[in-house]
Amino acid sequence: MDRLLAPCIVGRSSSHFTRLVRMFALELGVACEFAPVYDLSSLDARDYAGNPALKLPVLKMGDVTIFGAENICRALAELTSEHRRIIWPEDGRGVQARNAQELVWHAMQAQVQLGFGTQIAKLPVDSVYFVKAAAGMRNALEWLDEKVNEVIDDMPPHDISLLEASLFCLIEHVEFRATISLAPYGRLTAFALAFGQRASAQQTPFVFDLPPAG
Numbered sequence: 001m002d003r004l005l006a007p008c009i010v011g012r013s014s015s016h017f018t019r020l021v022r023m024f025a026l027e028l029g030v031a032c033e034f035a036p037v038y039d040l041s042s043l044d045a046r047d048y049a050g051n052p053a054l055k056l057p058v059l060k061m062g063d064v065t066i067f068g069a070e071n072i073c074r075a076l077a078e079l080t081s082e083h084r085r086i087i088w089p090e091d092g093r094g095v096q097a098r099n100a101q102e103l104v105w106h107a108m109q110a111q112v113q114l115g116f117g118t119q120i121a122k123l124p125v126d127s128v129y130f131v132k133a134a135a136g137m138r139n140a141l142e143w144l145d146e147k148v149n150e151v152i153d154d155m156p157p158h159d160i161s162l163l164e165a166s167l168f169c170l171i172e173h174v175e176f177r178a179t180i181s182l183a184p185y186g187r188l189t190a191f192a193l194a195f196g197q198r199a200s201a202q203q204t205p206f207v208f209d210l211p212p213a214g
């Protein structure tokens with residue numbers, strides 16, 4: 001692997017999966033370049049840094065390409081020279097921590113389904129396909145709201161956990177894209193407010209990337 005080139009995160013500043021890896025890079029002190037992807041309707045894998053699934057984010061490191069947010073976070077952890085105590089899903093204590101991660105991934109994917117389906121593909125929002133996705137997401141958020149404090153309190157001492165970072169990106173993204181109301185989930189919004197004080201959060205606000213003029 002060519003380590004002389006800075007790793008490059010290919011993604012979108014408006015994407016919660018992309019934000020997760022950008023936050024991890026900052027938390028771990030791994031300097032990365034960022035290459036925005038403007039058109040999510042492209043069917044050309046070259047527009048997704050070669051990811052055959054046509055998904056983002058992707059990490060490019062010399063001649064190595066890594067697909068998927070969790071995979072990328074793990075690669076960044078291998079790259080860092082700084083000591084950071086990281087909690088991965090397998091380090092979570094007990095079944096509820098693992099359920100929480102599963103529901104965060106599920107809700108993040110449901111956000112993509114709702115956003116891509118209704119806002120980019122412009123499909124009818126009242127289709128059972130989206131109504132069910134929104135219902136499942138609300139249920140997942142309700143479960144997370146009930147359990148979030150106990151799951152986090154039960155974690156061993158750490159600097160960063162995949163669960164908290166991904167949950168934060170999810171909550172802020174739901175607010176950013178206004179897909180469903182966060183009003184019923186007071187513990188989740190309080191968690192996001194506190195977690196959002198981190199420098200890694202402050203440096204990665206959600207915005208829509210604009211293609212260069214001309």
Ligand SMILES: N[C@@H](CCC(=O)N[C@@H](CS)C(=O)NCC(=O)O)C(=O)O
Pocket residue numbers: 015016017018040054055056057067068069070109112116
């Ligand atoms: N499992 C992937 C999911 C990534 C994902 O869904 N990314 C969204 C952007 S937030 C995407 O590529 N959307 C385009 C599409 O679904 O076609 C990961 O963990 O990175």
